[in-house]
Amino acid sequence: MTEQALRLGTRGSKLAVAQSGLVADAVSQVTGRPVELVKITTYGDTSREQLSQIGGTGVFVTALRDALLRGEVDFAVHSLKDLPTVQPEELALAAVPLREDPRDVLVARDGLKLTDLPSGARVGTGSARRMAQLNAYARNHGLDIETVPIRGNVDTRIGYVRSGELDAVILAAAGLNRVGRIGEATDFIPVDTILPAPGQGALAVECVAHDADLIASLAMLDDPLTRIAVTAERSLLNALEAGCTAPVGALADLPPVLDFARDGEGSQADGQIVKEMRLRGVVGTADGSTLVQLSTTGPVPETHDQAMALGRELAAEMLAKGAAGLMGERAH
Structure with a gap:
């Protein structure tokens, strides 16, 4: 049966x-x-x-x-x-x-990359977070682009580019990958340029x-490491009292660090790769004129509470730097 x-x-x-x-x-x-x-x-x-x-x-x-x-x-x-x-x-x-790839990607006409976008290019996104960071990047690198708010599914958003209404759109790499369309991405945007949404991917x-x-x-x-990472990211978002549409980016990842530990005799042991967790957060105004972007690195949290504490600590630093005044939506 x-x-x-x-x-x-x-x-x-x-x-x-x-x-x-x-x-x-x-x-x-x-x-x-x-x-x-x-x-x-x-x-x-x-x-x-x-x-x-x-x-x-x-x-x-x-x-x-x-x-x-x-x-x-x-x-x-x-x-x-x-x-x-x-x-x-x-x-x-x-x-x-x-977790899937947490990065954002560009889908642009003529195979253009972010740095190739022509003067006056119209770039669509449904995210205040992406808009804030993209506008900040454009300001810092002398790019003359216009960000355009859009809604809709993957087909609709890419359709704006195919029809010529927009020069490019920004989407999550994970979503495109899961629907088998990652080949349409013309540029993978580094997280140093646009931090993803907390939990993205x-x-x-x-x-x-x-x-x-x-x-x-x-x-x-x-996946325990994914859970720990997203717990830290979401703790930061919660401590900022920001809704999921506020212009907040966060990413916890595990960059390898070379640890030259010393053995009991005081001599240097062979260098070995150990893992630390790096948590980065960003809040910005929609026009990109102001960003508060900070990071912290420490041992990988072993418990839910430790991951929560990591997020709260970085959020406190961001609030002290003026993050509260940059968020368009506050949680209720």
Whole structure:
């Protein structure tokens, strides 16, 4: 007798279905049970307003969470960057799978790279974070570009370039990769130029908190380093009291560091690669005239609380440098 299928709640967009399908396959492998996708329309999918105008925090998440709490689906998959930073007690963040490429990419006409954009180029983005950092980069490098606010799915956004309405758009590398269109990117934007959104490139797998068996199964998909990194990033976002549409970028990564440790005799042992965590954060005005950008590096946090503390500490430094006055949206 075939076991009853697990129901996975997902947004209905091509990207959401693609990334939920990846999770569904992984869950089937670890549980031995079939998984069926249940498409759910969210307010963020139906509204055509800019996310900053509809209060971006949770607009892609609430309908999925409501379906979980009503028992209409067994678990749900979100883009982690869309999740509000405070986790509801009745829901468990059961897994944060291995993160995709967190960078942003440029999709431009004629194969142009960011530094090749001509004077007056129109660049579309739906993100205040990207707009702030792109405008700052343009100011610092003498680029004459115009940033244009846009909405829509991957097809719609790239369509603005193909039709000639825009010269380029900026998208997340992870999203393009998951829908098999990363080959259309004309430039990978370094994180030193545009820091990604907190949690960008990562997925969140959620279920009700009382389903211990399902939590245990989903936890097999969890990548501990990804979870620690995004916890630090989201802690920074939370401490800044910023919504997910505020112009905040954050990235925790693990750059290798050469450690010339000394052995017990006091002589230098062979250099070995050890891991530290670097957390970077940025807040800026939409026109790019002012940015507060700071970073900190230390041992990789071993616990959730340590990762949270790392984010709070960097946020405190950013607030002391004037970050609060640069954010267009404050959380409520």
